[in-house]
Amino acid sequence: MTETPEPEEDGAQTFADLGIHDDVLEAIKEMGWETPTPVQRDSYPLAIAGHDVIVQSRTGTGKTGAFGLPLVDGLLSDDGDEQALVLAPTRELALQSAREIAKLGTRRGIDTVAVYGGASMEQQIQALDKGARVISGTPGRVLDHLKRGTMKASQLRVLVLDEADEMLDMGFLPDIRRILAALPKDRQNLLFSATMPKEIRSLADNLLND
Numbered sequence: 001m002t003e004t005p006e007p008e009e010d011g012a013q014t015f016a017d018l019g020i021h022d023d024v025l026e027a028i029k030e031m032g033w034e035t036p037t038p039v040q041r042d043s044y045p046l047a048i049a050g051h052d053v054i055v056q057s058r059t060g061t062g063k064t065g066a067f068g069l070p071l072v073d074g075l076l077s078d079d080g081d082e083q084a085l086v087l088a089p090t091r092e093l094a095l096q097s098a099r100e101i102a103k104l105g106t107r108r109g110i111d112t113v114a115v116y117g118g119a120s121m122e123q124q125i126q127a128l129d130k131g132a133r134v135i136s137g138t139p140g141r142v143l144d145h146l147k148r149g150t151m152k153a154s155q156l157r158v159l160v161l162d163e164a165d166e167m168l169d170m171g172f173l174p175d176i177r178r179i180l181a182a183l184p185k186d187r188q189n190l191l192f193s194a195t196m197p198k199e200i201r202s203l204a205d206n207l208l209n210d
């Protein structure tokens, strides 16, 4: 005979249990999300407390929410000019993340912009000038904006590396290093990767403060 397992009592079961603000809870509800996925449940408390986080998770696990939720819910102050930079290997992923974070942050006045190559620089510059708080982009174009001064590195308080293993496979490591060199040292870092080869571990060693 098997025993019925006791419900887990040690972790948050709902988004409200995580302490997420009502206006973000509303957005989550509109998106049709009912309960946090494991990666969201485990990452949120660490990220919102300001820690660096390194997460092994694949696409489809809710990883975008895992970094999007803390970004819109508290890591970026409501009225300041602090920004977050999300680096992704492809323009599709950069766009997809920007859209999802925009939905999550819709009631918090957090604008997002996707910046990637092969698209108009002008539109991206306009969105940056208007004060986008979350910048989701591919490394090459982000570097371009940093060099031109159309993106101000000093305001970037949080860095997210999404699909870090893919970015390394695609040869973005030199660009990532250049971007890292331009960013403030006291930023918070969130690193997401489907796999954790030694190249990612060594990148993490360089990247993470805490």
Ligand code: AMP
Binding pocket: 032, 033, 034, 035, 036, 037, 040, 058, 059, 060, 061, 062, 063, 064, 065, 100
């Ligand atoms: P991702 O792993 O971030 O690419 O997310 C995969 C899909 O799951 C996306 O369509 C998300 O909108 C969706 N999703 C993320 N978190 C949740 C959740 N807690 N409940 C239901 N769907 C979710």
